[in-house]
Amino acid sequence: MYINQASDIAYDYIVEQIRSGKWKPGDKIATESQLVEIVGVSKAAIRNAIQSLVALSILKKVQGSGTYVEQKENMSIMSGSILGFDDNFLLKILEFRKMFDSYNVQLFIEHATDEDIKALDHNYVEMVAAKDDMREFHQLDQIFHNIIANGTRNPMIIQISEIFMNVFVDNQKMIYHNTGPESAIKYHGKILEAIKERNPEVASIYARMAIETSITNLSSHKKENKKKGDQDNGECDNNTGNL
Template identity: 40%
Template sequence: MKVRTSDIVFKAIEEKIFSGEWKSGTKITSEPQLAKELNVSRISVREAIEKMVALSILIKRQGEGTFVSDLSTSTYLNNLIPMLTLDKYDYMEILELRLVMDVESARLCAIRCSEDIIKELEEAYSEMLQYEGDMEKFTEKDLKFHMKIAEGTQNSLIIKINEMLRDILNYHQRGLYHTLGPVGGIKEHKFILDAIKNRDAELAGIFVKRHIERTIKELKDIQR
């Protein structure tokens, strides 16, 4: 597959940022100079810069030039959103992802979360019970429960990734509950909630692991 010249320029600029040569707030080299340094056309340089501006990696200031944005890891994670929302994942891949991510999130939440988060988890669980017969609302409250666990980790990357995956997880959860029903989930969420309330990190992780592994097993049984 032929590589576009603008993509080569993009990688070259990205390398200058990653290496620390161009730090946040730095005014980057002018387009003509970059074109000369990289031995490419100014059009290719302009295309690469415009793409990086669109991704919030660079910022243009009228009359001043182009500067490196105030970057954080979430800036780069934001760029994954189009891919994550356009790609299609089957249930098993989502469950395997959650098996990796949710278990440690529950452990961290039990250790770090505030009393306010515990109250919000209790509220979400209560609402799950209230809407047991309404799959749309039940799924919404189930997702709220898991998002609050992520928030309780106090880890900005875990929170950000869960926010990015929200729509995919929502679709996934609705499909699961229509297939498997909510009963097992209600029982298991109570165990998870109690473990977090008791600040028992190991037990919280174990109950989340059992919850997801049970779901995987039941789904495989149905698929057979």
């Protein structure tokens, strides 16, 4: 099992304990050794997962004491997308990604080596093959964006990408759940094609189009949910009137 895969499993487990209310704000979570036994991954994977959640101000490490769930008022704004999704919040993330992804791909083309592009190409082939295995597909999607971020050779972009990557992946999980992976496969392929041609303008356009498509899909999903909610409320009102 790759360290990224093991870290994702540990990350998902910890987040689920917080989402479910088993670990509440201010609670001390299980120790690293206990999590190794519970989750069944290495201590390095546990530490990576904890560090990601500390960076997002969801967990807090107290020297000599342990790791605690952060108080809600101290959590970062990004924690909202992890501990409880909201369509409006997802739209804000997508607006950020529209700018972030489109610029990253331009910088990647400027600085990437042939080996970087080969790695991206290999990753895309694996993504297409994993389209029916959403867990594997999510992980490969994460790797695709990691390769681009690292290929920019910009420490700030790499650091921001590392901090936000789990948020981005959770964001994509919600979208893929509603729309499937087909759109992602299409636009990742278009972006890759433009990268191979060393065409930053076209690659940037497709990166923006990919996010715009996600925004459109999410907005449609939001409207459908609202319509369904209005219909359900109307039925409740009718039933109440018939009592």
